[in-house]
Amino acid sequence: METIRNGLSGTRVYVAVWAALVLLTGITVLVSYVYLGMINVAVALIIASVKASLVALFFMHLKHESRLVWGFALTPILFLVIIIAGTLSDTLFR
């Protein structure tokens, strides 16, 4: 089991993830210099979420964790969505 884990998340994978994160950072910074209105916000958030997923899946090795750990990792995100959506449902339509 331990050798499988090592094999899947060894040095090469980590360096590849690092390179992808650097590349995505470059893209998001370049896009920010082009004025696209709300599309800028969408692109920035999508790229940030891809980067966050790469960090969580590989660096935080969520990819190899049990469903229980996945539950612990995803539940706070669900709560955050509820908090933001609930707050906006008030402040937007006051």
Add this chain to the structure above:
Amino acid sequence: MSYRSPDTETAGMEAAAGHGHADPAQAREAATLGLWTFLATEVLLFGGLFTAYVVYRIRYPRMFHEGHLKLDRVLGSVNTLILICSSLTVALGIVAIRRGKVRHLRRYLVLTILLAAGFLGIKVVEYSDKFAHGIHPGTDIFFSLYFMLTGLHGLHVIAGMVVLGAVAVLAGRGMFSEGYHTPVELSGLYWHFVDLVWIYLFPLLYLVG
């Protein structure tokens, strides 16, 4: 907040010493769950401020636009790259200890702490520049949120440096090996989370206004 992660490490160590769980794999799983639970509270801690950001950004779009133009996009980008590199060095340190290479682990941990210090150094330059231009947390809502979010994140960077430093010292005392390195994994998880928060802070504050 962050003082809990050393607790979790202690729990892991006790478990490995046979106090909690008979099975080392189960002890590791329990410790991992404990750290993810702690990270859940961290998500919600930052979540409150992110919610404030969303509400006020919608209400005062011009203030946020003008505010974000006053931030240094280049320094913000450099700091993003520094944190990404520090995540890699922590990850490589964990690869090293999984193979039982304690000296490699310590070298990667020291490198990570130096990168974290570089991040904070740039943050100090940015803060001083803002203060020199008469911008402070009371300037407007955008800068209140900027200083609160980056300040809270900065405290997490400092806490991370302390935790990683402690792990480096314990590694020097021969506490970790190929067979047992749960505290190293947990401190790495915490450090990646600090990187994760910045991955959202950077575009929200520096790039989109």
